[in-house]
Amino acid sequence: MKALAELIEFLARHEQRLATAESCTCGLMASLLADVPGCGKVFDSGLVTYSEQAKRQLLGVRQQTIERFGLTSEEVAREMALGALNGGTATLVVANTGVADDSAEDPQGTQCFAYALVRDGRRAVLSETLRFAGDRVAIREQAARHGLLSLRQRYGELIERLDASGG
Numbered sequence: 692m693k694a695l696a697e698l699i700e701f702l703a704r705h706e707q708r709l710a711t712a713e714s715c716t717c718g719l720m721a722s723l724l725a726d727v728p729g730c731g732k733v734f735d736s737g738l739v740t741y742s743e744q745a746k747r748q749l750l751g752v753r754q755q756t757i758e759r760f761g762l763t764s765e766e767v768a769r770e771m772a773l774g775a776l777n778g779g780t781a782t783l784v785v786a787n788t789g790v791a792d793d794s795a796e797d798p799q800g801t802q803c804f805a806y807a808l809v810r811d812g813r814r815a816v817l818s819e820t821l822r823f824a825g826d827r828v829a830i831r832e833q834a835a836r837h838g839l840l841s842l843r844q845r846y847g848e849l850i851e852r853l854d855a856s857g858g
Contacts, residue, residue, distance in 0.1 A: 692726065692727065694840055695723060695724065695726070695727045695839060695840075696727050696728075696729075698839060698840065698842060698843060699724070699727055699729055699730055699732070699733050699734075701842075701843050701846075702733040702783070702842075703729075703732050703733050705846065706782075707733060707782050707783045707846070708733060708734075708735040708779075708780045708781050708782050708783065709724070709733055709734055709735060709781060709782075709783050709784070709785070709842070710734075710735045710736045710737070710738065710775045710776070710778075710779060710781030710783070710784045711724075711736075711737045711738065711775075711784070711785055711786070711787075711838075712738045712740065712750055712771040712772055712774065712775040712784055712785075712786035712787075713737065713738065713739050713740070713786070713787050713835075714739075714740055714741055714746070714763070714771070714786075714787060714788035714789070715763070715787055715788055715789040715790065715791055715802060715830075715831060715834060716787045716831050716834050716835040716838065717739055717741060717831070718737055718739045719831055719832065719834075719835035720737065720785065720787070720835045720838050720839050721734075721737025721739075722737075722835075723835055723836070723839060724737075724839065735779045735780050735781040736775075736778070736779045736781060738750065738775055740771065743757055743762055746762070746767065746770075746771060746788075749774070750770065750771045750774030750775060751770065751773075751774040751777065752767055752770040752771060752774060753770060756770055762788065763788045763789050763790050763801070763803060764788070764803060765803040765805065765818045765819070765820050766818075767788050767803070768786045768787065768788045768803040768804060768805035768818055769786075769805040769807075769816050769818050771786035771788065771805060772784045772785070772786035772805035772806060772807035772816055772818075773805075773807050773814060773816055775807070776807055776809050776814065781809075782808065782809050782810070783806070783807070783808050783809075783842070783846060783849075784805075784806065784807045784808075785804065785805075785806055785838045785839065785841075785842055785845075786804065786805040786806075786807070787802060787803070787804055787834055787835070787838050788802075788803050789801050789802035789803050789834065790802075791827040791830040791831055792827055798822065799830070800822045800823040800824055800825070800830045801820065801821075801822050802820070802821050802822070802823060802830070802834040802837070803818065803819070803820045804818060804819050804820075804821070804834075804837070804838050804841070805817070805818040806818070806841070806842065806845035806846075806848075806849060807849070808846065808849035808850070808853070810850075810853055813853055813856075815849045815852040815853045815856075816849075817845060817848055817849060817852070821834075821837065823837075
C-alpha cells in the first residue's frame with residue numbers, strides 16, 4: 692500500500708491524471724488505486740476492455756493491428772494506451788493485455804504493457820512484454836502491481852521521449 696500511496700503523491704506532484712486500460716488484469720489496477728486514500732486527486736478512469744470488440748469500440752484499437760499481431764500483443768496494448776487518452780482528463784495511461792492461461796499464441800503468464808503520456812497536445816508511448824509465473828490469479832495480480840509500480844520510471848522515459856522529439 693505504501694508504494695501505491697507514493698505513486699499517487701508522485702502523480703499529484705507532477706500534475707498527472709491517470710487512466711488504466713485493462714484487459715487481462717480486468718480492473719485490478721483501478722481497484723488497487725481505489726484502495727489508497729486520496730486517489731481521486733490523480734485517478735481519472737479505469738477502462739476494462741476484455742473483448743476484441745470492446746478494444747476496438749472503446750479504445751480505437753484497429754482491427755488490422757489485432758489481426759496482424761494478436762489480441763494480446765504489445766502493439767494492441769500500445770493502441771489501448773493511446774486510445775484511453777481520448778476520453779476523460781487523463782494525461783497518463785497504463786494499459787495491459789495478455790494471457791493468464793496457456794494459449795495457442797502465447798505461453799501462460801505473458802503480459803503486455805503500454806504507457807502513454809500527452810503533454811502540450813503531443814503524445815508518447817512505450818511498451819514492454821513480460822512473463823509472470825503462477826496460476827491465473829497470481830499472474831493477474833503480479834501484472835496489475837507491475838503496471839502501476841512501473842509508472843514512475845515510465846513517466847520519466849516518456850518525458851525524455853517528448854523532450855528528445857522537440858517537445
